[in-house]
Amino acid sequence: xxxxxxxxxxxxxxxxxxxxxxxVSPFRIIMGKLVRDPLAxxxxxxxxxxxxxxxxxxxxxxxxPYDLAQLDIMxxxxxxxxESFTGMTYLLGTDDQGRDLFSAILYGLRTSxxxxxxxxxxxxxxxxxxxxxxxxxxxxxxAFLMRVVDIQLSFPAILVALILLAVLGQGVDKIxxxxxxxxxxxxxxxxxxxxxxxxxxxxxxxxxxxALPDRRxxxxxxxxxxxxxxxxxxxxxxxxxxxxEATLSFLGIGLPVTEPSLGLLVSNGFEYMLSGDYWISFFxxxxxxxxxxxxxxxxxxxxxxxxxxxxx
Amino acid sequence: xxxxxxxxLLQTAVTLFVMSVLVFGGLHMVGNPxxxxxxxxxxxxxxxxxxKSFGLDRPVWEQYWIFLKNALTGNLGNSFxxxxxxxxxxxxxxxxxxxxxxxxxxxxxxxxxPLGIYAGLKPNGWFAKSIMTFSILGFSxxxxxxxxxxxxxxxxxxxxxxxxxxxxxxxxxxxxxxIFTMDxxxxxxxxxxxxxxxxxSLVIRITRAGVLETMQLDFVRxxxxxxxxxxxxxxxxVLKNTLIPLITVIxxxxxxxxxxxxxxxxxxxxxxxxxxxxxxIAVLDRPVILAYLMITVVMFSLxxxxxxxxxxxxxxxxxxxxx
Numbered sequence: 001x002x003x004x005x006x007x008x009x010x011x012x013x014x015x016x017x018x019x020x021x022x023x024v025s026p027f028r029i030i031m032g033k034l035v036r037d038p039l040a041x042x043x044x045x046x047x048x049x050x051x052x053x054x055x056x057x058x059x060x061x062x063x064x065p066y067d068l069a070q071l072d073i074m075x076x077x078x079x080x081x082x083e084s085f086t087g088m089t090y091l092l093g094t095d096d097q098g099r100d101l102f103s104a105i106l107y108g109l110r111t112s113x114x115x116x117x118x119x120x121x122x123x124x125x126x127x128x129x130x131x132x133x134x135x136x137x138x139x140x141x142x143a144f145l146m147r148v149v150d151i152q153l154s155f156p157a158i159l160v161a162l163i164l165l166a167v168l169g170q171g172v173d174k175i176x177x178x179x180x181x182x183x184x185x186x187x188x189x190x191x192x193x194x195x196x197x198x199x200x201x202x203x204x205x206x207x208x209x210x211a212l213p214d215r216r217x218x219x220x221x222x223x224x225x226x227x228x229x230x231x232x233x234x235x236x237x238x239x240x241x242x243x244x245e246a247t248l249s250f251l252g253i254g255l256p257v258t259e260p261s262l263g264l265l266v267s268n269g270f271e272y273m274l275s276g277d278y279w280i281s282f283f284x285x286x287x288x289x290x291x292x293x294x295x296x297x298x299x300x301x302x303x304x305x306x307x308x309x310x311x312x
Numbered sequence: 313x314x315x316x317x318x319x320x321l322l323q324t325a326v327t328l329f330v331m332s333v334l335v336f337g338g339l340h341m342v343g344n345p346x347x348x349x350x351x352x353x354x355x356x357x358x359x360x361x362x363x364k365s366f367g368l369d370r371p372v373w374e375q376y377w378i379f380l381k382n383a384l385t386g387n388l389g390n391s392f393x394x395x396x397x398x399x400x401x402x403x404x405x406x407x408x409x410x411x412x413x414x415x416x417x418x419x420x421x422x423x424x425x426p427l428g429i430y431a432g433l434k435p436n437g438w439f440a441k442s443i444m445t446f447s448i449l450g451f452s453x454x455x456x457x458x459x460x461x462x463x464x465x466x467x468x469x470x471x472x473x474x475x476x477x478x479x480x481x482x483x484x485x486x487x488x489x490x491i492f493t494m495d496x497x498x499x500x501x502x503x504x505x506x507x508x509x510x511x512x513s514l515v516i517r518i519t520r521a522g523v524l525e526t527m528q529l530d531f532v533r534x535x536x537x538x539x540x541x542x543x544x545x546x547x548x549x550v551l552k553n554t555l556i557p558l559i560t561v562i563x564x565x566x567x568x569x570x571x572x573x574x575x576x577x578x579x580x581x582x583x584x585x586x587x588x589x590x591x592x593i594a595v596l597d598r599p600v601i602l603a604y605l606m607i608t609v610v611m612f613s614l615x616x617x618x619x620x621x622x623x624x625x626x627x628x629x630x631x632x633x634x635x
Contacts, residue, residue, distance in 0.1 A: 167338030
């Protein structure tokens with residue numbers, strides 16, 4: 001019962017849909033509901049600003065934090081708001097090498113968002129393919145694939161990532177790979193669950209009776225109806241991936257120093273925190289926190305929108 | 313039941329084997345531990361001797377075969393760095409990690425369950441809403457960063473609590489434990505809370521969702537119709553049904569607490585096995601990395617098994633099957 005209401009609410013928005021040609025796209029309905037939730041709207045606005053800031057970091061940032069010619073060691077560990085010899089104001093202070101923290105954070109956001117989104121997207125593709133295959137094939141294939149998923153999920157993501165990075169070494173591509181390996185199983189399980197329900201629906205029987213090829217039924221009929229829970233999982237997972245990457249980089253086994261993400265910036269300031277120079281670690285952490293909270297606010301609201309069981 | 317146990321053990325053994333092959337092979341493809349361990353001034357002869365003493369001159373499959381044979385007798389190899397059995401090194405540090413994880417779990421349950429029940433019973437009240445907002449925050453706070461902020465505030469600025477180490481320990485059955493001394497407790501407070509923060513949010517959300525869902529079921533209406541006091545309905549009937557998802561999560565999260573202790577231990581210099589593995593990865597101490605992996609796989613398999621069994625005890629509808 002509940003599953004039935006789930007699909008109808010996603011696809012038709014509950015009521016207004018009469019003929020298919022006039023139906024509003026589910027994306028717009030979801031967006032419409034998101035915008036009406038003040039918390040989710042806040043999240044959306046913040047995420048948009050941060051993504052724009054990350055994309056245009058080279059334009060916005062007052063300094064290229066990794067061009068050594070622009071750094072002056074004399075400006076090292078200046079407090080927020082301090083001025084350099086050349087009259088430039090360091091809004092959020094500088095790190096030990098005289099790097100403007102505001103610029104470093106903008107560049108850090110770039111790496112963090114890139115790694116989070118790329119790994120989530122790849123994991124989603126792999127997970128969705130495995131989950132669909134598992135649900136559609138059933139039998140032994142299903143049992144085997146789900147056993148693999150179960151075993152994978154019984155190990156905490158950080159542990160798997162830790163061991164993988166110990167084997168792979170550092171680098172953007174490597175950390176994306178590690179994050180994909182730790183995340184695909186979530187998507188696989190989610191989509192298998194909903195695909196199993198969808199498979200038994202009348203429209204699938206109808207499509208079969210029209211002798212449509214399996215692939216078409218799978219991707220054009222079943223997959224679109226499984227997207228709702230997938231979207232929720234994906235939103236939460238992007239936030240988690242960003243956090244995990246930051247954590248691994250903080251531990252010194254994620255990204256190399258040449259490619260500093262927000263986690264690495266926090267890690268760089270760790271030693272100065274105890275001597276009272278809090279800002280080197282504090283502000284990159286705040287940026288990370290704001291980004292993750294904003295994504296989670298959207299995810300939380302999406303879950304309520306897409307899951308009618310939690311209404312009321 | 314015995315068939316079930318057997319199939320689970322078999323599954324653990326297969327997982328152990330596959331993981332060990334993958335990681336063993338993987339570790340041999342990256343870096344050379346000899347480069348990390350030897351000083352740059354070592355002569356080629358010294359170098360060869362070290363390589364030989366670690367058995368690194370043999371082909372990989374032969375090295376793996378030796379590892380496997382030794383592993384079956386409980387010997388997971390000697391650490392390259394400490395020159396002690398890797399297993400001993402990890403077992404020495406395990407109690408500290410387990411203590412930290414247990415304290416964090418306890419904190420998560422003691423704080424999370426009551427708050428979750430409250431939020432589930434009065435979902436629209438302002439306090440329930442603030443609990444939920446807090447839980448989103450708790451989910452989003454990066455453990456490592458909030459750990460730093462906690463040190464900054466409570467250790468550096470206010471000077472209330474120590475920021476590193478385990479403090480005074482008491483030996484219980486030969487194992488040093490911090491929780492029985494005031495100093496130990498003071499040292500445990502910050503790291504345990506740091507580790508627990510994420511889980512508190514999780515427990516709140518799961519308890520709330522469970523209570524919300526259960527309160528709408530027919531048997532609650534029936535219990536009300538029977539005239540049972542609301543308190544009894546909540547504490548006996550609703551709570552029992554909420555426990556089922558909670559047990560699964562506790563089981564899974566205990567494992568994740570142990571794993572995430574890596575982060576907390578690094579920040580608070582807590583002498584557990586998480587700190588050991590990070591150092592081992594940095595210097596490519598292969599035997600320690602492998603031993604850590606083997607031990608955690610066994611540990612997690614045991615935890616999962618315990619959860620599944622507990623599950624069938626709490627909810628008789630759940631049947632254990634071996635497939």
